[in-house]
Amino acid sequence: MSNFLESLYSQATFNLKPSPIREMLHLIRRPGMISFAGGMPDPEIFPVEQFKEAAGILDREGKDVLQYGTTEGYLPLKEFLAEWTAPKMGRKLATDEILITTGSTQIVDLLSWVLIDKGDWVICEEPTFLGATLTMRNHGASFLTVPCDENGMKVDMIPEMVEKARKEGKKVKFIYTIVNFHNPLGCDLSLERRKKLIEIAEKYNLLILEDDPYGYVRFDGEEIPSIFSMDTSGRVVFACSFSKILAPGTRVAWCAGNKEVIRKMTVFKQGVDVCTSVVAQAMVYEYCRLGHLDSFLPKIIDHYRKKRDAMEEAFRKYLPQGEVKWLTPRGGFFYWLETPKVKAKDLFEKAVEKKVAFVLGEPFFPNGGGEHNFRMCFTFASKEQTEEGISRLGEALRELL
């Protein structure tokens, strides 16, 4: 650290931690490396041609598309989303209940601006998406973590947790939950628990950030109603994104919630980036308007179901039996694995030697834990890479047993 900078940095800079996933990029790019690390879509499934067709909106709306947009988001896209999301939302949203954002990380950032003072507390799953906790931590949040099973977070534990925290003078502001095909766990939050969660939020005056980037990528089982659709008092901010259903390079996401909260988030967004790229929003809108979102989504789902199945098959074929536990996700992007006898760190070192990479479990635990866990993304690698990569992983594990 340069000396003259040290006395100028903020406290947040001294506490700053880079995202372990983003920081792995240099490792992943080594020649021959097979990576199951980042939660990246398969570029083979990107609808490049259809998205390029969407640039045609410049012919029709070029002058508007290249001008500053409203902070609230590109209105035609908001109108499209109001209709398109109605089944999941339980009703058609008003456009002022929707905010378009620059990726869904920005939703976490904006809601943190609205709710978090340094020292405030957030309730979240243990483990949970490390990107979200990094953002909240920059805002000064600490975490009350709730253990999970195959039905998601054990919501029954929350009341006692909140009461204890509040007795200690801690300000608990909201619950962060990833409801479908949890990142990293792969599980769904059950209907019963969703109902309980909204009751708890009511009783303890908490908001809920319902993060659902993978909800539209379901392979098996019936859709579970969103918490948003059960909310009668405006306590839920629902977050979704085009990253997984179209392409992350657009950086277009959206959230829906209480008009007052959305309005506060919008005013913070004025100070954060003024508005999301209108070029990106308009192309995403045109892609949707042309019907490509609806026609491609089944292809994406089918493609990723096959990839999940290929990974599961490779697990069974190459991993030493009984030494690795996992839950089969019914959608989304990830497997979460446990190696009771082997530390994930040791396995990682061995695996990288053999040119295969994954993400360690520990950074997903805001308060520590996960030494024997790791996350594997099944969507990015090709079928051949998956087979080869997991065979290498099996070898690495065997050498450690």
Added chain:
Amino acid sequence: MSNFLESLYSQATFNLKPSPIREMLHLIRRPGMISFAGGMPDPEIFPVEQFKEAAGILDREGKDVLQYGTTEGYLPLKEFLAEWTAPKMGRKLATDEILITTGSTQIVDLLSWVLIDKGDWVICEEPTFLGATLTMRNHGASFLTVPCDENGMKVDMIPEMVEKARKEGKKVKFIYTIVNFHNPLGCDLSLERRKKLIEIAEKYNLLILEDDPYGYVRFDGEEIPSIFSMDTSGRVVFACSFSKILAPGTRVAWCAGNKEVIRKMTVFKQGVDVCTSVVAQAMVYEYCRLGHLDSFLPKIIDHYRKKRDAMEEAFRKYLPQGEVKWLTPRGGFFYWLETPKVKAKDLFEKAVEKKVAFVLGEPFFPNGGGEHNFRMCFTFASKEQTEEGISRLGEALRELL
């Protein structure tokens, strides 16, 4: 404010102020309104066709363009900028001295993350760009404001100001300055003052945020070297954007600075929006690569010079002589006017009745002032609108004298 939300909001939310410019949008959209308010480019000059041509990059790089990008920015664009900005930067930048951002407001946000703790102080021009101070204020900054004349901020006043503030225990972190065609003043910071400013930054251990969104849009006079080009110790973060030289709807901007500072900003960006829209970055890059940036810039400059001249002419023709003062800007987007006998607020009310709008001076003064000032953007309105709008403004003013 909903009752249950009140106890959940952060302090920043209670202090939150919307941007007066963004909030004027509903007013500006009234039928028949002629607006000189927002700092908007003329959509008539947008290179729509050329930008659409740039979507061709999807044919070549579609799979990369639609995937997650690096937080640092799209490498080909950074490489282009390293070359293209060399004359202004005084040398060719290394790519890790550059960070691509989602508009230049994000540069202010990220640097605020790096430097500002609640209660810290920033030195800025009086008046200064209100968007920047709103962002910094959200981070908890207060402002030491430096009066300006036709050569920009009176930098000689800074040493005493800093010494006094530091004696009072105030942490002064950086100097925010808009160097060319100041927003809202229209003036340039003179070469002599730029040299002094960097000396002051050295002596008092301050960073400088050199904001230069308009620098490439010069109509008259010789280019003044950037402060960045005079910096030998890595104290200057230089900010620029494609908003004014291509189109704001892209939301693609960049900054250059000390690698360590750029790195910290990059890590905060991981938590803010992961990466700038790769779609937007790649299209901007392709537009540049095809030579359109260089071929269009002279057209933009010529177009806006004519618009400035038209506004100046209308001022002379329609405003009551001796009752309005202004400085003729040598580039950029704005006139800053003063009506010594009339309060800008009264003029604004009268003007809106006559369907002409501008921005009041007051919000540009972080610590109060500007009651007799207002800002007029000359780039957006057509020649006919400018003539008609300023004729209405002249009427409004006459009624108040």
